[in-house]
Amino acid sequence: MTRQEEAAVLAVVRSIPSGRVATYGQVAREAGLGRRARFVGRVMARLGGSSGVPWHRVVRAGGEIAFAPGSEEYRKQRALLESEGVTFQGRRIDMLRCGWQASLDELLWGPPPA
């Protein structure tokens, strides 16, 4: 929609700490978009990847990567996540360990950089 909402989405995604992931719906809520999870997906798609935004930390509900398993993008995203310490179980991310929860975030990992 507007640049502002897009910026809000990017800000939320940037605030996801390394080694953890958030779902599209979660990002949408954090950005004040309510249930516009698809909008988050659209913003990610438009980024292209070289925007300094950790797009790979955004996954679908349930902790599954949004891309088709085996696809180029899927493998890239998974590789990036695993390099940050995110653990997978099959094609799902262990959300209990790596899922991002803002409140729990500060308790376990300390306050985010910004």
Place this chain on the structure above:
DNA sequence: GTCTTGACTAAGC
């Protein structure tokens, strides 16, 4: 203006 498409989600079978 409408119709289609999609990096979504929750619920139901």
Place this chain on the structure above:
DNA sequence: GGCTTAGCCAAGA
């Protein structure tokens, strides 16, 4: 565990 359906909303054609 998986697949389908229905709801959702914005961008492009």
